[in-house]
Every structure is written in C-alpha cells, then in structure tokens.
Amino acid sequence: MLCCASFKNDEFISKRGRPMAEKITKRSEDYSQWYIDIIVQAQLADYAPVKGCMVIRPNGYAIWEHIQQALDKMFKDTGHVNAYFPLFIPESFMNKEKEHVEGFSPECAVVTHGGGKKLEENLYIRPTSETIIWSMYQKWIQSYRDLPILINQWANVVRWEMRTRLFLRTTEFLWQEGHTAHATYDDAEEETVRMLNVYKTFAEEYMALPVFHGKKTESEKFAGALHTYCIEAMMQDKKALQAGTSHNLGENFAKAFDVKFQDANKELRYVWATSWGVSTRLIGALIMAHSDDNGLVLPPKLAPTQVVIIPIFKDDAEKQQTVDAARKIKMQLIEKNIRVHIDDRDQYRPGWKFNEWELKGVPIRMELGPKDLAAGQVVCARRDKTEKTDKITMKLEEISSKIPLLLDEIQKNLFDRAKKFRDDHTFQASSYDELKKYMEDDAGFVQCFWAGSREDETRLKDEMKATVRCIPFDQSGEKGKCIVTGKETNVKVIIGKAY
C-alpha cells in the first residue's frame, strides 16, 4: 500500500522487467506519501497498534538520542538541571489555571480506573507538566534565595489529536520541557529569550535548519502564557513548521498554585515562570527539510552513523583484505570522534548496500575494493550530492584529515541549501490581494506589515488557510501599512501555511 502507486509506473521497473524491492514515492508527485515512505523504509518508525501512536524504531530513536545529547549539554551549559515529574496529574490541578484548562481539556486522556476500582479523583495523563510542577514549586519556594529554579525534564506526553502524522503530530510523543521559576519578570523574560536562542542555535548548527525566531501572535500563543516565542522553519513543500517554543508564563501559574516568595525587602511576591520545549517533531523537520527521492538525508552532526564503509569483495581472501583495511580506517576515524560502521555482510552485494545506506541517510559512504587497496585509496560518496561525478577519491593517508572536513562541508552545504530554498520562497507583499495570491499558489512565506487583531488572523485562516507564523525579532524598523487593516505600523510578520 505504501508504494503500490510506484510499481505501476514504468520508471520504477528495472531493466529486467521486474519491480525494484523498495521505492520511495517521488517528492514532486505526492509530498506526504514521500514523507511516509522515507520514515517507513528507512525504518525510523512504524505504526503502532494504537491509533495515532507510533513506534520509534532504533534508526529513528538514535537520531533522537543525538538530539537529546546536544540539547542536554546546551541546557546544562546554561545552568539547568534535569528532574522527573509524574505522568499522572490530578484532575483538580488541571482546572486551576483558566486559560490552561481551556486550551488543553479537549485533548487530554483521562484515567478513571486503577486497580480495578473507580478512582476518587480522575488522573489526567500529562499533556504538559506546568500544573504538576508548579504544585511542587509551591512546596520548594519560600525565599528569593530559592530562586531561580531551572529544571528540565525529558518525558513523554499525550495529546488526543484529531489527526496525526508520523513524528509531526502523534498522540503520544517525546519531548523535553523546561520549567523555570524566577524572582522578577525581567529574569523570566531573559530566560525565555535565552532558551529560544538555544533552540535557534541548535536548529541551525546541528539540524542545519535555518529558522526565523520571533514572537507568536495572541491567537497562536500557548494557553496560559503572557507571550510565546518560537522558531519557525520552512519545509520542502514550502509549509512552515514550528520547531520549538518558549513561553513567558508570567505570574499565572504562581497565582494558580499560590507560589510566593519573600524578597530581600521582606515582601511576599508571586514567582515568575517560563516553560520551553522541543519534541520528536524535530525528526520530522529533519526529514522534510533535507531528504530527497533517494531517501533520508541527515546532517552529519545528528547522523547516528556518519561514515559507512563498504568493503567490496568476491571471495574470502578479498573479504579479509578489504575488511581489515576498513577496520584500520575505522580506528583512525574513531580517534577523530567520528561514528563509523563497516557493512561487511556478505548476503548483500555492494550495489544493494549503496542504495540501502543512501536510503538511511548516512552522510558519507566509503567504497573500498581490491582495486582501491592496490591504489592505496578509497572512493567516497557524499549523501548531499548523489551524482556519480560527485564521488571523491581519497588517499588512505589523507582519510583522517579529510573526512572531518568533508563532514563539516556536508553539514554546511545542507544548511546553505535549506537557507537558499527558504529565501527563494520568501516574498514581500504590500497588499491583501498580493498576499492571497502567494498563499493560493502555495508559494511559501510572505513578509508584510501587520497591525491586525485576533479577528484579522481568523480572516487569514478562513480565506487563505494561512497564519501569522511569527513576529520576527529581526525588524528593520521601517514603516508601512498593515496588510489587512491598512493601519500604519513598523511591525513586519511572516505569514505562511503551517503544519
């Protein structure tokens, strides 16, 4: 069912008149099927028995582990510590913050029974942990000396979505949620912006994903926040994907859970809160930003395997010779902290392996056969450039110096390519009709002046299925007329269709 359409197409029939084993639907033919094909065939995830849920398979989970590792270090470097709060939240907690409960109630899973008996109080499966965490902060905070509290947790959450998509929106997903407590608004605001910048840096440097960072409009912000910041990326179908958010929660949760501290002047004050998170959705972003018709393309910094070595042999003697050489190369690369895998399986032929590792997105493939050994070289193919003419021949003694550079170059090329794509599909509009035309054509992002209200945003959504993705921090300061109301303003926003 996943690739049935492909088989009917002559292009996918090999010269022997037989369908190829696995083929990915072309991106240009059916973008969302292409996306699914990559996930299923690269074995990143599989559909679970429960509707809307997925199993993250080892190939996919390894990417998540690398994301976790990099982010976790960045969190620690900015002073945060990890902790773990329960999955179950008492129903009464959910009801304490008005906007929060309104925002989340409809999409919560609720446990009503345990141990064969109906529970005294229903337990909500966390859709996010603000309430249970602030119920604890209430116990832990008395003095300004207790602040700030900078806690992060890696966890799963559940949101009962009407419609799900692998990685982008599943009923249960993995994420990290930072929850911090501060003495002043300014401290909280500084934290909110700091963490958004961490996300931007991570997206750009690790994921090779250029993002706009800015503020959400009223109608797009988190339920219960004063304001929400976000990073927004463009996927290859020109739609926007929110890749991370950071909220300044003000005193809302402190008031709901009565969390006060005594300041240096002996006065009791409410604590200021922030929260921020990114999820396994980032894996979806990674796929949609970089991959191609041959499969997954991973940025080297997050690729579970960065270099795969394929020894080419036709008998035991050649196998031993090439695998030995491969092991030596592997040792050299490990010393350079490069993640290497040698594919010495003999049930598959080299060509098959080339295709498989390409499908799985490994940045560099090293081909090592008897001819290469005789010439003291290897042939390298980079995943971001798949033409045969892009293959690089490398002397054995150059490998340990050149491969790290090549990985960096691939990382940079992916970013540059994604940035060029986004810039090429970001337009300026000065009239409503112009904006509408761009949206109807699915042209990409539009930058324009904006002084609209919640109602004006609803109009955008109704008339062109588009939303204000963010109000970028980077503003030129020039003045112009709001695209919808005509009011003079110096605020420019980014509008697009979103996931």
Added chain:
RNA sequence: CGGGGUGUAGCGCAGCCCGGUUAGCGCGCUCGGUUCGGGACCGAGAGGUCGGGAGUUCAAAUCUCCCCACCCCGACCA
C-alpha cells in the same frame, strides 16, 4: 466529525463484475550452488482463519446486509 481509499502469506498486489479443481504472482524468508565496483542469477522449499459476523446457494475470496480496523485529505493542535 465530513470526503476518499484499503483490508487475500512478512511486504506489495492479482483473482471478485460473470460463484465452481488444490486461492495465484512479485519481493522477502529458508536450504544448496554460481555470483559480487550502483538494488545478481539458477534450483529446491516453508509460509493463508481471503478483516469479522450473519445471510443467499448443492457450492462464497467472489453475491447481499451489518460491523470493525487502518491509511490519506479537510476542520483542532507542538
């Protein structure tokens, strides 16, 4: 919740209109052999409650009715 689609071997499908041997085909899998620089080939095998239920019939994968599941697209959301 609306629209579309699919359910037959691990995967992808044919067979269904027009009921009738033992339900086929490709891939994958197992065994043996030849191969091995861009998805090799030969031979021999294993593998099925035809999504579920009821009905029509001498006979149902096939006809009728009901139900279920999943996927895709749209309305809510990270």
